[in-house]
Amino acid sequence: MGVIRKYMPAGLHPVCLKTLYMLKKLCYFGLSCYCPVCRSWIRAWKPHPLVPESVICCPVCHCLDRHRLGWAFLCIRTDMFDAWPKSVLHVAPEPEFETRLRRVQTLDYLSADLERPAMVAMDIRDIKYPENSFDVILCCHVLEHVPEDRKAMSELYRVLRPGGWLLVQVPQPPAISHTIEDASVTDPDERYRLFGWPTHVRIYGPDLKERLESVGFKASRLSAKDILDDKETIRQGVKGQVLFHAVKA
Ligand SMILES: [Zn+2]
Numbered sequence: 001m002g003v004i005r006k007y008m009p010a011g012l013h014p015v016c017l018k019t020l021y022m023l024k025k026l027c028y029f030g031l032s033c034y035c036p037v038c039r040s041w042i043r044a045w046k047p048h049p050l051v052p053e054s055v056i057c058c059p060v061c062h063c064l065d066r067h068r069l070g071w072a073f074l075c076i077r078t079d080m081f082d083a084w085p086k087s088v089l090h091v092a093p094e095p096e097f098e099t100r101l102r103r104v105q106t107l108d109y110l111s112a113d114l115e116r117p118a119m120v121a122m123d124i125r126d127i128k129y130p131e132n133s134f135d136v137i138l139c140c141h142v143l144e145h146v147p148e149d150r151k152a153m154s155e156l157y158r159v160l161r162p163g164g165w166l167l168v169q170v171p172q173p174p175a176i177s178h179t180i181e182d183a184s185v186t187d188p189d190e191r192y193r194l195f196g197w198p199t200h201v202r203i204y205g206p207d208l209k210e211r212l213e214s215v216g217f218k219a220s221r222l223s224a225k226d227i228l229d230d231k232e233t234i235r236q237g238v239k240g241q242v243l244f245h246a247v248k249a
Pocket residue numbers: 035036037038039040058059060061062063
């Protein structure tokens with residue numbers, strides 16, 4: 001796709017990208033796997049180049065396991081795509097989601113990030129929006145990078161409207177029973193060893209649910225099997241994934 005953007009005239013980008021997308025769908029076609037994000041039937045997933053033992057990608061849209069579970073959840077278990085309008089705050093927007101959500105006419109969509117390109121710059125520990133501003137907040141693979149995560153959760157709670165909901169995803173290794181954090185650890189190599197990535201400040205356990213509830217949310221922790229049946233969990237390549245759904249009562 002980068003080649004198209006670099007060498008083709010800008011006016012031809014949409015048609016070239018669409019053609020490439022359709023070619024990939026044909027090229028990887030099969031009946032073993034289904035990607036709910038790009039709605040492609042494919043032969044097999046591709047191992048992630050950096051973590052091939054634990055993450056599998058869609059060869060058409062390049063989404064990861066967690067994206068597929070998050071998207072399936074939004075489609076199956078939430079009112080995200082119902083007919084009535086909603087305001088959506090998407091923190092650290094995943095390109096796989098942003099492109100699709102911006103096309104949904106019923107969504108008043110806002111993406112936000114502290115460092116990377118987004119519609120607005122935002123530190124979720126200090127959100128410059130009044131309380132009750134959003135119906136939905138998506139905040140995936142963000143909190144494990146935030147030193148004062150309870151402050152961020154309080155802010156997310158504050159700007160949600162009553163009845164609104166928050167989707168949170170974080171890395172959740174199955175062997176971790178409780179959140180591990182140590183603010184004194186700042187060395188990237190040590191953070192990688194302890195928390196799984198050089199920029200993570202903690203690794204969450206299932207008790208993230210209680211942490212969300214401590215700021216007022218009514219939270220649920222859902223595994224892939226709580227959202228999809230066994231057959232679809234395998235077919236959509238989301239085995240072992242979990243997410244948190246937190247509602248502002
Ligand atoms: Zn896909």
